[in-house]
Amino acid sequence: MSDDELPDPDSEPYWQGAASGELLYRRCGSCDAAIFYPRSLCTECGAPDPKWAVSKGIGKVYACSIVHRPPPSFKDQAPYAVLLVDLDEGFRMMSRLAEGDAESISIGDRVQVVFNDGPDGRPTPYFIPA
Ligand SMILES: [Zn+2]
Numbered sequence: 001m002s003d004d005e006l007p008d009p010d011s012e013p014y015w016q017g018a019a020s021g022e023l024l025y026r027r028c029g030s031c032d033a034a035i036f037y038p039r040s041l042c043t044e045c046g047a048p049d050p051k052w053a054v055s056k057g058i059g060k061v062y063a064c065s066i067v068h069r070p071p072p073s074f075k076d077q078a079p080y081a082v083l084l085v086d087l088d089e090g091f092r093m094m095s096r097l098a099e100g101d102a103e104s105i106s107i108g109d110r111v112q113v114v115f116n117d118g119p120d121g122r123p124t125p126y127f128i129p130a
Helices: 012-019 072-077
Strands: 023-027 051-055 058-067 080-087 092-096 110-117 123-129
Antiparallel strands (some): 058 080, 058 110, 080 092
């Protein structure tokens, strides 16, 4: 789905968690799948209303890509690293390296979440080397 990033009732607790420094995801009560980006149905088995859970925010870089030519609103931040991170709780999320040398991050590196102001001004999860 292309509208995953839009605020909606399903994701509002997620953004409230981010505002207080917690990375939230959902855990299916039926099949135990970790679900991210948070949705109201389990993405594995379709069971309704998975429970909210707090991630420790620590994981491993699954993939990374250096952006040298960003969209205009990020122009002054390039180059930066876009990351796919496998969190220890078993879900994968896309984010960015918050600080440090974009070239220094590698697949398999351990990273930890931090919350910085995102493009829309809301606290948003980024990662730093753990
Ligand atoms: Zn499930």
